[in-house]
Amino acid sequence: MDTLRSQTSRTVLALGLLSGAFILFTGAVGMIAAFHEREVVDRFISLGQLLLLIAPFVTGYFVASRLHEYGEAPAQILVAGLAAGMLTALPSVVLLLFNSDEFRFLLFLVLRLAPFVAASAIAWGRHQAGADTQTVIGIWLLIAVLVGIVTFSFALIFEIKGDLRSVLVNIDRDWVEVITFDNRKDLPVGIATFGLVSIAAGFAGCMLHLMPNVPRRALIYGLGITALVGAFGETARLILQENVDRDTLREIFRRDTLRQHAALALFVISTAAGFFWAMYGSQVRQSFDNIDTSNRRRLNMIGLVIFVAFMLLLPWLIGRTLSDVAVTIGIFVLMGLGLNIAIGLAGLLDLGYLTNYAVGAYILAVLTSIGPLGLFKGTFTFWMVIPLALLAAMFAGFIFAVPVLRMRGDYLAIATLGFGEIIGKLAISDWLKPLIGGAQGVQAIPKPIFFGAELKNPEQLYYIVLVASLVCLFVSIRLNNSRTGRQWMAIREDEDVATAMGIDTARAKLLAFTLSAATGGVAGAIFAAKVGTVFPNSFTVFVSINVLSLIIVGGIASNPGIVVGAIVLIGMPELLREFAEFRFLLYGALLILMMIKRPQGLIPSKIVTHEHQSGVKAKLAAAE
Amino acid sequence: MAEKTKSGPSRILEAKGMTKRFEGLVAVDSLDFYIPEGAIASIIGPNGAGKTTFFNCITGFYEIDEGEILFNGSRLHGRSPDQIARAGISRTYQNIRLFNNMSAIENIMVGQEPHLKSTWIGAILGLPSTREEDDHTEDRARELLHFVGLEGKGDMLAKNLSYGDQRRLEIGRALASQPKLILLDEPTAGMNPRETIETTDFIRRLRDEIGITIVLIEHDMRVVMDISEHITVLDYGRKIAEGLPADIQTNSDVIEAYLGRGAAAATVEN
Ligand SMILES: Nc1ncnc2c1ncn2[C@@H]1O[C@H](COP(=O)(O)OP(=O)(O)OP(=O)(O)O)[C@@H](O)[C@H]1O
Ligand SMILES: [Mg+2]
Numbered sequence: 001m002d003t004l005r006s007q008t009s010r011t012v013l014a015l016g017l018l019s020g021a022f023i024l025f026t027g028a029v030g031m032i033a034a035f036h037e038r039e040v041v042d043r044f045i046s047l048g049q050l051l052l053l054i055a056p057f058v059t060g061y062f063v064a065s066r067l068h069e070y071g072e073a074p075a076q077i078l079v080a081g082l083a084a085g086m087l088t089a090l091p092s093v094v095l096l097l098f099n100s101d102e103f104r105f106l107l108f109l110v111l112r113l114a115p116f117v118a119a120s121a122i123a124w125g126r127h128q129a130g131a132d133t134q135t136v137i138g139i140w141l142l143i144a145v146l147v148g149i150v151t152f153s154f155a156l157i158f159e160i161k162g163d164l165r166s167v168l169v170n171i172d173r174d175w176v177e178v179i180t181f182d183n184r185k186d187l188p189v190g191i192a193t194f195g196l197v198s199i200a201a202g203f204a205g206c207m208l209h210l211m212p213n214v215p216r217r218a219l220i221y222g223l224g225i226t227a228l229v230g231a232f233g234e235t236a237r238l239i240l241q242e243n244v245d246r247d248t249l250r251e252i253f254r255r256d257t258l259r260q261h262a263a264l265a266l267f268v269i270s271t272a273a274g275f276f277w278a279m280y281g282s283q284v285r286q287s288f289d290n291i292d293t294s295n296r297r298r299l300n301m302i303g304l305v306i307f308v309a310f311m312l313l314l315p316w317l318i319g320r321t322l323s324d325v326a327v328t329i330g331i332f333v334l335m336g337l338g339l340n341i342a343i344g345l346a347g348l349l350d351l352g353y354l355t356n357y358a359v360g361a362y363i364l365a366v367l368t369s370i371g372p373l374g375l376f377k378g379t380f381t382f383w384m385v386i387p388l389a390l391l392a393a394m395f396a397g398f399i400f401a402v403p404v405l406r407m408r409g410d411y412l413a414i415a416t417l418g419f420g421e422i423i424g425k426l427a428i429s430d431w432l433k434p435l436i437g438g439a440q441g442v443q444a445i446p447k448p449i450f451f452g453a454e455l456k457n458p459e460q461l462y463y464i465v466l467v468a469s470l471v472c473l474f475v476s477i478r479l480n481n482s483r484t485g486r487q488w489m490a491i492r493e494d495e496d497v498a499t500a501m502g503i504d505t506a507r508a509k510l511l512a513f514t515l516s517a518a519t520g521g522v523a524g525a526i527f528a529a530k531v532g533t534v535f536p537n538s539f540t541v542f543v544s545i546n547v548l549s550l551i552i553v554g555g556i557a558s559n560p561g562i563v564v565g566a567i568v569l570i571g572m573p574e575l576l577r578e579f580a581e582f583r584f585l586l587y588g589a590l591l592i593l594m595m596i597k598r599p600q601g602l603i604p605s606k607i608v609t610h611e612h613q614s615g616v617k618a619k620l621a622a623a624e
Numbered sequence: 625m626a627e628k629t630k631s632g633p634s635r636i637l638e639a640k641g642m643t644k645r646f647e648g649l650v651a652v653d654s655l656d657f658y659i660p661e662g663a664i665a666s667i668i669g670p671n672g673a674g675k676t677t678f679f680n681c682i683t684g685f686y687e688i689d690e691g692e693i694l695f696n697g698s699r700l701h702g703r704s705p706d707q708i709a710r711a712g713i714s715r716t717y718q719n720i721r722l723f724n725n726m727s728a729i730e731n732i733m734v735g736q737e738p739h740l741k742s743t744w745i746g747a748i749l750g751l752p753s754t755r756e757e758d759d760h761t762e763d764r765a766r767e768l769l770h771f772v773g774l775e776g777k778g779d780m781l782a783k784n785l786s787y788g789d790q791r792r793l794e795i796g797r798a799l800a801s802q803p804k805l806i807l808l809d810e811p812t813a814g815m816n817p818r819e820t821i822e823t824t825d826f827i828r829r830l831r832d833e834i835g836i837t838i839v840l841i842e843h844d845m846r847v848v849m850d851i852s853e854h855i856t857v858l859d860y861g862r863k864i865a866e867g868l869p870a871d872i873q874t875n876s877d878v879i880e881a882y883l884g885r886g887a888a889a890a891t892v893e894n
Contacts, residue, residue, distance in 0.1 A: 475748050482747030482758065483733075483740050486726075490734045493723035500683055502709035502738040502801060511744060 011066050012080045016087025016202075019059040024091040026051060027179065029585065030170035034578050036178045039257040040230035047231055047578065048178045054227075056088040056198045060205025068209065078206050085202020089195045092179055096191060099171060115147035214278045221274025226267040230258045235322065235575045242319040311466060315459035324458035325574045327530055330465030331523050332570045335547045336554070336562035337472040338519025343548070344557030344605070345480055346512035347492025349413040352400065352420030354543040356517040358427060359396045360389040360524025362436050364445065365534040371444030373437050382448035382529055386522060393521020394514045401513035405506045408495065420544055427536035441535035445528055461530050468526065472519050473559060479515075488512055542584075546570065549587055553594055555601020564602050634696070636661040636805055636837050637682070637713075641691035644674075644681050644861075651677040653861035654691065659854065661804075664831055664838045666848045668872075669858035670881065675841045676718055678858070679807050683715055684708045695805070710738040714798040715807035718841070720790050722782040728793050729778035732765040735800025765800065772796035772826075788819050792826075799830070806830070808840040812847055820844060824851055849873065857881070 026032050036048030045053075060081040067077045095103075123140035131139075173184065180190025181197065208216055229236050234256040240249055252262040291299060315323040335357065342348040366373060367380045367388065404415045426432055428439055436442055447456040448464065455461055479485050487508045490498040499505050528534045546569065554565025569587065573580040594601070638658040644651045651674045659665045667675050680686045682693060684705040693700040695711060703711070714735070723731050740761065746754035769778050772792045777785065785793060791811060798806055811827065812820040824847050830836050842848045848855060849869045857865040857872060859881040865872060872878055 478748050478750065479744060482744070482754070483742050483761070484744040484747055486730055486734050487737070489726055489730070490723050493725060494721055496685065496705075497717075497721045497723070498734070499705040500685070500709055500715065501734050501797070502706045503734070504706050515744075 008067055008070060008072060008076070008080065011070075012063055012083050013087065015059050015063050015066070016084040017091070019055045019084070019088040020091040023052065023055050023088055024095060027092060027095075027175050028170055029582070030175075031582055031585075032178050033170065033172070033174035034581060036174070038231070038233075038576070038578050040227065040233070041263040042254045042257040042259045044260055044263070045230075046178070049181070050227060050231070052179065052194070053197065053201045056085040056201040057205040057208075059084045059088055060202035061209050062205075063202075064206040064209035074210055077210065078203065081203045081206025082199050083202070084205075085199035086195065088202065089198035093191055093195065095171060096176065096179065096187070099176075111151040114151045115144045118147045119144035214275065217278040218271050218275035221277070222267050222271030225270040225274075226263055229266060230263060232575055233257045238322050239318050242317060315462045320458060322575075323462050325571060327458045327461050327465055328574060329566045329571045330462065330469055331527050331530070332547065332550060332566040333563055334465060334469045334472055334523040334526070335520055335543075336550050336566055337469060337476060337559065338516045338523065339547050340516075340551055340557060340559075340562060341476055341479070341519070342512050342516040343551060345476065345485060345492070346488035346509060348509060348512055349409065350416045350513065350516065351413050351541075351544050351548065352416035352418070352423070353516075353520055353547050354420045354539050354541065355400060355423045356393040356397055356520025357524035357527070357543055358423050358539040359393045360521030361528040361534045361538070362427070362442070362524075363389045363392045363521070364525035364528045365442035366436060368529075369442050369445050371442065373435070373442045374444070378446065382446070382525075386525055389521045389525035390518045391521075393524070394518045397514045397517020397520075398510065401510050401517075405509055417541070417544075420541055424536065424539050424541070427539055436534075439536060441533055441537075443533045445532050445534065447532070448529055458530070461526070464526055464529075468522050472522075475515070477559070484508070484511065545587075549591060553590060553602060555604040558601060558603050558605035561601050561603035561605065568602075634661055635659065635694075636696055637839070638694045639678075639682070639691065640694070642678075642681060642688050642693060643690040644677055644686055645689050650861050652681065652688075652858075655858075655861070655863055657856060657863070659805075659837060659839055661837055662831065662835055663853050664827070664840070664851055665854040665856065666852035667839065667841050667856050667858060668843070668845075668848055673858040674861040675858055676809055677861075679715060679809055679839075679841065682708075682807065683713060709801060712801075712804040713807065714801050714803040714805075716791075716794045716798050716809055716811060718809040718813065720787075720794055722790055722794055722797070724783035725781060727779050727781055728774055728785065729762065729765045729769060731782050731793055731797050732768050732800045733761050735797035736761055736764060738801045768796045768800055771799070787814060791815070791823070795826075799834075799836075803836060805837045805839070808838065810841055810843060812842065812844050820847060823847075827851060 023032075032048045032051055034048070035051055036046045038047040039045070040047050040050050063080050063084045064077050067080055072080070119140045119142075122143050123136045126139055127136045176184045176190075179194055180187065181193045183190030183193055208219060211219070233253065236258075237249065237253045237256055240252065252259060258266070310317075314326060318326065335353065338356075339350065339353050342350045364382070364385050366375050367385045368374065368376075368378070368382060370378045400416070400419045404412050407415055427436065430438060432438070447454050448461075449455070450460075453460075455464070479488075487498070487503050490501065490503060491505050491508055495505055527538070531538075550565035550569045551562060552565075553569060554561030554563070569590075573583045573586075579586060635658045640656055641654045642652055642657070643654050653674075655678065657678075667678065669675055677686065681688045682700065684700075684703055684707070688701050691701075695708075695713065700708060700711070700713075723734065726734070740757060742751075742754040742757045766778060769775055772795055774785075774789055774792055774796065777789065782790065782793060791814075795806075795808070795811065798808075808827070812823050815823060827838060827840070828851055831838055840852075852869055855866065855869055855872045856863055857875075857878050864877045864881055865875045867875075
């Protein structure tokens with residue numbers, strides 16, 4: 001019984017403080033204040049406030065599920081939920097109370113000293129446990145460096161302006177305003193409100209877990225969908241705008257935010273839908289499973305037709321602004337599919353993918369531009385140059401692949417990373433300035449012309465990206481199921497043995513690099529045509545990291561995963577400007593979360609090399 | 625036997641003065657070795673004697689420092705592992721090295737590499753010749769699965785097969801290239817007595833039915849004495865004895881270096 005108690009209280013304490021740290025951290029980096037600008041439901045709740053609610057709510061839910069496993073009684077679980085909610089608020093409240101310069105300075109010192117204290121403590125423990133001196137020193141160094149990196153980045157965020165007064169710059173009026181739920185003037189009331197809201201949310205999370213299965217799932221659907229639509233209110237409005245009349249639209253949205261009654265209606269409808277799905281979903285799925293093969297094939301065909309029709313009609317369904325986002329997503333899907341040939345199929349960790357992208361973009365720019373840097377001033381059209389961009393990128397891929405063919409894993413990653421950097425520097429260099437314009441880049445790239453019509457709108461460019469992606473998808477599926485695909489798989493699994501089977505690994509790897517590069521080149525060319533100008537700024541290592549991240553988040557070697565990954569990682573920051581500011585923070589958080597909870601990706605491919613995958617991730621972390 | 629083969633069938637593999645060094649350690653020390661076509665020969669020796677290194681040199685994993693290796697009379701050393709595989713030598717590994725995340729049948733299909741001709745362009749375009757070859761490859765792979773006794777397990781991932789099945793699959797993969805010579809590195813390691821007997825019979829069948837020449841490294845003395853026609857004993861990289869099983873069993877050098885006195889006495893009595 002005693003162990004149960006201590007286990008229970010430890011769980012509550014750990015999870016509660018974790019969520020408290022989360023709230024404190026998001027506040028300190030300015031995320032809460034920034035998200036407060038975005039209203040989720042009109043005059044009711046902002047995204048920042050939603051964040052303050054979600055943390056204790058989710059924590060409450062998890063605490064309940066843990067305690068349920070331990071076999072605690074419901075009453076105890078509910079109390080634990082209250083405690084978890086309180087703990088979530090605690091760190092921020094402490095900061096709120098002691099929000100003085102002295103306190104900030106103290107915090108700053110703690111952060112600076114933390115690595116050494118932590119390292120010393122752990123090293124001392126090891127020493128006591130009888131480890132030899134060398135190991136102890138090694139562990140001390142390792143931990144000091146690791147914790148140092150973490151706290152240093154914290155300190156950097158706090159110390160952003162360089163002097164001590166501005167440690168924790170983001171812990172400012174705005175933050176206080178949000179966290180006290182608009183009671184900055186009356187701090188006690190503000191703190192009480194914050195605490196109570198947090199506790200209530202923790203309690204509600206617990207309640208949710210204690211509910212019977214069906215209403216619980218219904219509520220999760222309802223809350224989730226409402227919050228999602230609310231947060232992406234602008235996107236939702238843009239989509240609706242294309243499909244309903246003005247008055248209805250005005251009924252539902254006030255500018256970009258969901259009106260209260262609309263939110264309520266949405267919640268009711270989605271909860272009801274969730275309820276039906278929770279009740280009858282498994283039955284529906286079962287009857288699907290029972291369909292015989294010929295009917296199933298017909299059903300699959302119908303599904304495919306609907307999907308194709310949807311993809312073809314998409315620009316009309318979502319309108320111009322979102323089509324623009326769709327084109328950006330599409331370009332990254334294309335790159336993802338291309339890079340996946342190297343990484344997913346052949347297991348070659350290429351961190352220099354931006355090389356191919358840049359080559360494609362610059363080739364298109366220089367050959368078609370009608371500006372001063374254009375070589376042919378309009379004689380070459382987009383369509384003529386696309387194959388050239390493809391060939392040029394293939395060539396570049398080939399050239400860069402030759403020296404790294406003998407390298408494996410980590411070394412390959414580092415070398416390709418270096419090549420990517422070289423290309424970035426070359427693009428901005430004075431040496432190539434006469435040709436590609438240095439920092440100014442190449443301007444005045446005409447839009448593609450299709451049977452006399454200029455494809456100047458994103459709705460039209462969308463089709464180019466769609467076709468290119470489909471071609472790439474087709475090629476990679478065909479190759480994956482061929483002798484070449486098996487060669488790549490074998491190399492990915494065990495290169496030595498692959499050679500011993502008679503595979504010319506150098507040739508197979510070259511092919512993977514080159515084909516992957518070709519796709520990148522086409523993506524770059526489309527990007528150049530879309531934007532109309534090409535700057536070196538567009539070609540930083542972040543392109544490579546973005547593409548790699550979306551492959552990993554979606555699921556290595558999984559084609560649907562790449563699409564989902566691109567939508568999440570590229571689309572979300574585009575659609576929610578507040579996200580864009582914290583893009584890499586969210587990337588990092590998402591990647592870490594994925595590594596721990598779902599290393600196979602959101603939509604895993606059937607066969608995933610775990611070993612290879614964890615390798616990729618470690619390297620990605622190192623690259624960032 | 626050594627006397628008989630000198631004038632008998634041609635030597636399919638021959639090593640002369642072969643030496644491989646690792647930073648001061650001489651793993652294989654000016655070794656002379658040959659095997660007549662269609663024979664089953666064993667290499668034995670204590671741990672670290674250089675047996676696996678010998679295989680690695682033949683298959684081109686390691687470059688030899690001195691000496692030469694001849695395969696059907698032509699030079700083998702200096703060629704890359706994939707060229708050697710294409711020349712008709714394949715092998716298995718002491719610690720099974722399958723393509724773990726590929727299915728059993730895919731493993732065997734990869735093994736057929738030396739005989740495949742289709743190209744990536746053919747695959748993208750879906751050329752009839754490519755499809756035909758793919759179908760043929762798959763059919764042959766199924767036959768081989770059957771031959772090694774893995775019928776019906778073709779779609780399982782290699783890593784999900786049982787230990788014995790993995791050993792079988794590895795041999796199947798090695799056979800897929802239709803080699804003239806196959807090198808088996810401890811094929812019965814980790815097997816129970818029944819599996820060991822099955823594997824021994826299987827190896828004999830390989831030679832008798834398909835006519836493949838076999839060199840095997842083996843620690844299990846019963847297996848070695850049972851199927852080898854010729855035995856080479858290595859110790860610290862040097863050949864300390866060779867000959868017929870009966871000769872080796874009574875050879876005093878071998879007994880000292882390898883079997884240890886007590887065990888040797890027992891073996892001789894058997
Ligand atoms: N790549 C290498 N680098 C350095 N030394 C090596 C290497 N490969 C093998 N050796 C050394 O060469 C010697 C022979 O090793 P080998 O693996 O050939 O022995 P073995 O006869 O196969 O032994 P076992 O019965 O244990 O498999 C050993 O001392 C080993 O440590
Ligand atoms: Mg060995």
